[in-house]
Amino acid sequence: MTRDESENGPEDMLIDGNEAEAPGRKQLDAIHDEFNANYLRVYYGKLFPYSDMFKWMSYGNDGKHPACDQTYIGRREFSFTLVDDIYVRFQSFASLNELERSIREKCPFKIDIGPVYSVDPTKRHAYAQSGDNVFTPVERELIFDIDMSDYDDVRYCCAGADVCKECWPLMTVAIKVIDTALRNDFGFNHILWVYSGRRGVHCWVCDRKARILSNEQRACIADYFRVYKGNENSHKKISLSGLVLHPFLARTYTEVLKDYFEEKLLLSQNILSTEERYEKILDMILDETVTTELRGKWREKRRSSITKDINVIRWEQLKQLLHSGKHKAMGLRRCIEEIVFSFTYPRLDMEVSKHMNHLLKAPFCVHPKTGRVCIPIDPSNCEEFDPTTVPTLSMLLEELNRGYSRDDFTDELDRTSLGKSIRYFRSSFLQPLLRSCKEEMESSYNAKIQQSKNSLSW
C-alpha cells in the first residue's frame, strides 16, 4: 500500500534540489508567503470545521438511536503529514473532542482520510497475524481524483503544476461529465466535489451503496469511465468503435464535450493554428487521402479572415472532409468524436478509485504549496468556480483580524469567506446525507425487529 503521491509527486521540480545555494531564512519565508505553520495553527484554532467533518464521517452513528454503531467512527483511518514530511498513518478518533484535540496539537500540514476498517486501526496489530484477514477495510466512499497534469499533452497554456483560466475549464468539463453519470447512470445521490488546492478536483461519493462496493466493483465503475487508453508510444489514444456511441458517451459528447471543444478550447488553446499543433490532430486521422488534402489546404499562406478565427475555419474544413461521402471507411466513422474526446474527455487516476484502502486528502485542508483551502465545488454551478479566487490561508487570517468583534456578525461563519463554503457543505451535502443515513438506519432497524418478532411467533 503506497502513499498517495498525487500532490507532492515528482512532476514538480522544487528548489531543494540545489543544496549549494543555502538560501537565507528570509528568502524561504518569502517562498511560503501563503503558508506557514503559524498561520496553519490559527486556521486549526479558529476555522477548520471539526464538527461538520465529524458528523460527516459518523454517517449518523454518533446519535442515540439503538441502531447506531458507536464503534463506527473509531474504525476510520486518518493519516497526518506533519512538519518535515513526517507521515503518520492509522490514526483514529472515537469522539469529536479527540479529533479536534489531535489536529490542534499536531497541526498537520495535510490530513488524509482512509477507509473504515473492521476494527480500530490503532489496534490492527492484534489482528494482523491471525491469517483470517480480520483487519480489513469494510467501508469506503467511492472516490475520484482528476489532476490537471494528466492533461499536459493537450494544453498549451501551462504545464505541470500550473493552472490558469484557459485550461481550468477542462476540470469543469470533467465535473459535469462524471457528476451526471454518477447520478443518472449509477443512481448515486450524495456526491461531494472538492477543489484539491492546486491543480485538480476530488470527488467523494458517499451513498451507502457506494461505501460498501468491493474493489472489483470500484474497478468496473472506473472502467466504465475510461476512454483514454494510450500514451506517447501509441498513435491513437482514443478508439471509439461501434456503429454508434454508447448512450453515456453520446450524451457526454452532445451535452458537454462538443460545444466546449468547438466554442472554447479550439480558440483558447489555438489547437490548429500552427503546423506543429495541427500535425498532432492529423496524426489521429488514419486516412492518408484526407490528411494530405488537409495538409495541402493548410500549408498555403495563412489567409487572415477578419470574421473567423483560423482554428474555427480549419476545424470546419476538417469536419466537412470527414463527413463528405467519399470517406465513409469504418476507421473514420468516429474520427471527429475521437479528436474531441481526446482533448476534452475526463482523465481519471484509475488507481485512486479502484482500491478501498487508498487514502485521499480531506476537504478543508490547506494546500502547502499554494495556501489555498480545499473547498467544495457546486457541480451544478461549476462553470462559475475560479481557482484563482479560492480563499488562501493568509487571506482568511487577515479577514479574522479585521472582524475584530464577534458581535459584528450575526453568524460566526460570516467572519471569513470560508463561511460560504461551509454553508454550502452543510446545506447541499451534509444535511441531505445525514437525513438519508437516519432513514436507512431506522428502516433497517425496524426490519430487524420485525424479523425477530416473526421468528418468535408460533
Place this chain on the structure above:
Amino acid sequence: MQSVRAQRFHQNSDQIPSLPLYRSAPALEVRLEDFELFAIDRLRVLKAISDGLSRGKKPNEMENLVNDVWIENMRHAQASESVNKDIISHFVLRLVYCRTEDLRKWFLSMETALFRYRFMRLNSEDQKAQMAEFNLPYKSVGSAEYEGLKEKLGQVARSINQPLPSADAIFYKVPFEEVPELVACRKVYIHKGYAYVAMNQVVSLVVTQFRSHLSKALILTNRKWTSTIREQEKDRLAPIVEALSTSYLGPDYSQPRESGEIKIKDLDQIAKSSFPLCMRHLFEKLKEDHHLKHGGRMQLGLFLKGVGLKLEDALAFWRAEFSQKVGAERFEKEYAYSIRHNYGKEGKRTDYTPYSCQKIISSTPSVGDHHGCPFRHFSDENLRAALSRMGVGARAMEDVMDKVRNRHYQLACTLTFEAVHSSSCDAGINHPNQYFIDSQKSMQSKS
C-alpha cells in the same frame, strides 16, 4: 440434496445435464486412486484454459478449446459417471488450491472461465434453466417499461456491433453491481443504478454469482483444511494434495536462483542482450528521464528482483537514477520505502512476485506511463523501430507484426526472442523473467 442431484439419471442418456454448481460436497464414495486421477484430468483441463487465455485466444476459440479438452479428459461413457467425475474432481482440486492466496486466485480464475465457456455452449433453454438454479431475484423488464427504454437499448446494441433487440426481446433489470464486466465494457444500458441485461449477456450474471460463491467457499475450505483435515489426513490425502499443487503451475520467479545474482554494473549490458522489450523500454526510459511512474517502477522493479538484483543494489540503482531528477533526499523520503516494500521489508512483509505476461498485458498504461506490453500498446511505427534496435531483421519483423495484428502479443514476443537469439523458443514466452533466463542460457550455450 447434492448427492441426489449428482446421481440423478436422465431419461435420455444423450441429454447433457445442467452444469453442477458445486454448492456442497457430494456424499459419494471415491476410491483413493480415482481421487488423484480425477483431479489430474481436471487439472489438464484447467491448464489448457490457462494456456489458451495467455495466448490471447478469442472467446469462440476458447469455447471450442474448452469443449475439446473437456471431452478428451472428463467424458465418461455413462452420463452419470461424467457428472460424478466432474463434481469429485472439482472438490479434490478445491482442497489442493485453497491453501495460499496465489493458488486460490489461479483456481478461481480457471474454474470461472471453465464455467463460463461451458455455460455459453448450452442452448438458451438450458441456460434459462441454469439461471433458475441460481435463484436470482431479478425480474425481466415488462413491456411498458421496455417501450420507454427501447431506443437506448438499441443504441447500446449497435455500439457493440450487435443486432437491434426484437420487439419481444427479454431484458433483465439487475443492480449494476451484479454485472461488473458488462458495466466496465459499457455493454449494457444503466440507469439510476440498474443495468438492463440482454438474454445473451446473462452469462455475465451467472458467472459473477458462480465466482463470488466459489471465492467464499475456497476461504472456508482453507480454514477447514488447516484446522482439521490436514492433520486427520496426513497419511492418506495430504501427501496427494500437496503433490498435486506443485506440479502444474509454472515457476513464479519469486526466488531468484543463487547463481543468478546480478550486479549493478552488469545491468546496462544485460538489458541490451537479455531483457524482453517491455523491460528494455522501461529501463531505457528510466535512464533517459531519471524517473518512472508507479506502474513502471513496479513492473521493472519486481522484474529486476526476479533477475537477481539484491535489495541494497536495487536501492543504489534506483537512487542513482532518481536523485538526478528529484534529489537524494526526496528519493529516500518518497521512493525508497516502496522499493523495500517490494522486497518484503515493509508493511505486511509480502515478498511480491514479478509480473507475468498475462498481468502485464492486461495493465493499462496512461499518460506518462511506460509500462504494459509494448506489443499491445505501441503504434506500428514505434514498435518496428524498437524491434529493429533490438536486432530483429526484416523478415522476422513481418512475422512479429502479423502476430501483433492478430493480438497474439506473447507469440510476437516469442518470435522476437527467436529472431534476436537465432534460436528457437519452444515453450513460448509467458513471463519476462523466463525470457531473461532463456536468453542467458542461450548466450551461455553459444560461448
